[in-house]
Amino acid sequence: xxxxxxxxxxxxxxxxxxxxxxxxxxxxxxxxxxxxxxxxxxxxxxxxxxxxxxxxxxxxxxxxxxxxxxxxxxxxxxxxxxxxxxxxxxxxxxxxxxxxxxxxxxxxxxxxxxxxxxxxxxxxxxxxxxxxxxxxxxxxxxxxxxxxxxxxxxxxxxxxxxxxxxxxxxxxxxxxxxxx
Amino acid sequence: xxxxxxxxxxxxxxxxxxxxxxxxxxxxxxxxxxxxxxxxxxxxxxxxxxxxxxxxxxxxxxxxxxxxxxxxxxxxxxxxxxxxxxxxxxxxxxxxxxxxxxxxxxxxxxxxxxxxxxxxxxxxxxxxxxxxxxxxxxxxxxxxxxxxxxxxxxxxxxxxxxxxxxxxxxxxxxxxxxxxxxxxxxxxxxxxxxxxxxxxxxxxxxxxxxxxxxxxxxxxxxxxxxxxxxxxxxxxxxxxxxxxxxxxxxxxxxxxxxxxxxxxxxxxxxxxxxxxxxxxxxxxxxxxxxxxxxxxxxxxxxxxxxxxxxxxx
Numbered sequence: 237x238x239x240x241x242x243x244x245x246x247x248x249x250x251x252x253x254x255x256x257x258x259x260x261x262x263x264x265x266x267x268x269x270x271x272x273x274x275x276x277x278x279x280x281x282x283x284x285x286x287x288x289x290x291x292x293x294x295x296x297x298x299x300x301x302x303x304x305x306x307x308x309x310x311x312x313x314x315x316x317x318x319x320x321x322x323x324x325x326x327x328x329x330x331x332x333x334x335x336x337x338x339x340x341x342x343x344x345x346x347x348x349x350x351x352x353x354x355x356x357x358x359x360x361x362x363x364x365x366x367x368x369x370x371x372x373x374x375x376x377x378x379x380x381x382x383x384x385x386x387x388x389x390x391x392x393x394x395x396x397x398x399x400x401x402x403x404x405x406x407x408x409x410x411x412x413x414x415x416x
Numbered sequence: 417x418x419x420x421x422x423x424x425x426x427x428x429x430x431x432x433x434x435x436x437x438x439x440x441x442x443x444x445x446x447x448x449x450x451x452x453x454x455x456x457x458x459x460x461x462x463x464x465x466x467x468x469x470x471x472x473x474x475x476x477x478x479x480x481x482x483x484x485x486x487x488x489x490x491x492x493x494x495x496x497x498x499x500x501x502x503x504x505x506x507x508x509x510x511x512x513x514x515x516x517x518x519x520x521x522x523x524x525x526x527x528x529x530x531x532x533x534x535x536x537x538x539x540x541x542x543x544x545x546x547x548x549x550x551x552x553x554x555x556x557x558x559x560x561x562x563x564x565x566x567x568x569x570x571x572x573x574x575x576x577x578x579x580x581x582x583x584x585x586x587x588x589x590x591x592x593x594x595x596x597x598x599x600x601x602x603x604x605x606x607x608x609x610x611x612x613x614x615x616x617x618x619x620x621x622x623x624x625x626x627x628x629x630x631x632x633x634x635x636x637x638x639x640x641x642x643x644x645x646x647x648x649x650x651x652x653x654x655x656x657x658x659x660x661x662x663x664x665x666x667x668x669x670x671x672x673x674x675x676x677x678x679x680x681x682x683x684x685x686x687x688x689x690x691x692x693x694x695x696x697x698x699x700x701x702x703x704x705x706x707x708x709x710x711x712x713x714x715x716x717x718x719x720x721x722x723x724x725x726x727x728x729x
Contacts, residue, residue, distance in 0.1 A: 303445065305445070306445075306446075306449065306457035306458075306459045306487075306717075307457060307458060307459075308459075311459045311460075311720075311721060312462075312720065312721055312723060312724055313724070315419070315724075316418065316419045316721075317418075317419055317420075317442075317717065317718050317721035317722075318721070319418065319438075319441070319442070320441075320442060320445040321445075322444075322445070322448070323445070323448050323449075325452075328453070352458065353457075355454065356449070356452045356453065356454040356455075356456070356457075357452060357453060357454075358453060
């Protein structure tokens with residue numbers, strides 16, 4: 237397994253700030269918007285984005301963490317059960333504009349399960365998708381992001397690893413190539 | 417990722433600590449699900465479950481049925497009194513016929529100890545024991561332990577009393593195995609005639625001094641007197657039993673600490689527990705019922721994931 241830097245620390249900081257600006261452009265004061273991080277790794281991106289927005293004066297953001305395990309389409313298709321993470325949805329989504337936040341968009345199946353899972357909290361007005369990395373040409377379903385960090389081309393066996401640090405300027409994204 | 421070490425849930429005896437932790441972690445997520453505005457997940461939409469109840473039940477049957485429905489499984493219900501069992505059909509034949517209708521999982525309650533084991537050895541299906549005679553009631557023990565962990569955080573070193581008809585109680589035996597596995601100290605309490613001989617072999621102590629046991633324990637699981645399983649007289653009268661082993665507010669007030677009260681239901685108010693105690697804030701009886709659905713969802717989900725789907729491409 238060889239690994240190379242896909243997004244440097246400095247560039248990632250710029251991308252995160254840009255995504256926040258795009259969210260502000262579309263959602264204004266976020267009064268009818270709920271930002272939903274998809275478990276497990278989307279919630280880490282949600283933490284970073286909400287911190288940046290907080291610093292810019294958006295302190296009353298409505299945030300949620302959604303686990304989609306029980307809504308996935310691959311139950312009974314592996315030897316081990318799919319293990320769930322914690323869901324924290326304290327806000328109702330009825331009539332709200334929901335933004336799903338995830339780190340990597342690959343096959344689109346997680347997003348499909350999230351679209352079903354969010355319905356259990358009401359009927360949202362709209363749902364958008366924000367992803368940090370879009371792995372192009374690997375989609376199994378017709379799902380595309382509305383807000384995008386970077387688009388990359390990677391082979392099926394490759395792995396995109398987003399490393400979040402406690403220090404904001406130390407976050408970094410690697411592309412791990414399989415040696416086959 | 418982790419998986420259960422067993423393919424059937426026949427008893428607590430066959431589970432290990434990792435199984436417990438996995439079941440409890442999964443149940444916590446399902447507890448969140450059943451508190452949502454829409455309480456259903458689609459995981460088991462292609463699984464059919466048969467609830468075979470050869471013995472009367474309210475809570476367990478409703479709880480299993482609700483857990484299955486919350487998981488989107490298809491279900492069929494069966495009760496012995498309205499079936500061909502009364503015409504002389506054997507257990508094995510009844511279940512074989514049900515399985516021929518392409519049922520994936522069996523929830524079995526039966527008056528004979530070992531009925532679930534028998535089926536698991538003779539049939540190719542996933543079996544969940546919902547109580548077999550005086551033997552085990554694993555889902556009840558799991559939900560009791562889960563409810564206690566919610567209150568105490570950890571059961572290591574906690575003192576739990578099981579009070580009442582130990583001899584005829586499957587809840588008692590499953591609870592003993594489960595509580596010991598989680599590191600709790602267990603003391604049994606009841607009339608000597610209702611405490612089985614050699615029960616100390618399971619690593620528990622016993623006493624017939626109810627007040628002393630209440631002072632000793634952090635939580636007490638009060639069991640029902642199972643008149644339907646008693647072939648003979650084990651104590652003179654319900655009134656005398658109630659005076660010696662009935663939990664009432666006066667007894668609780670005399671204690672120096674607040675203890676947690678559990679009861680697996682159904683309650684005989686005024687016999688083993690008084691109404692004011694059953695409805696008090698020390699009682700977690702209704703928490704047990706709510707946790708029961710989450711625990712059963714977790715068990716069905718985890719065992720169901722072992723039924724690997726076979727779709728011919």
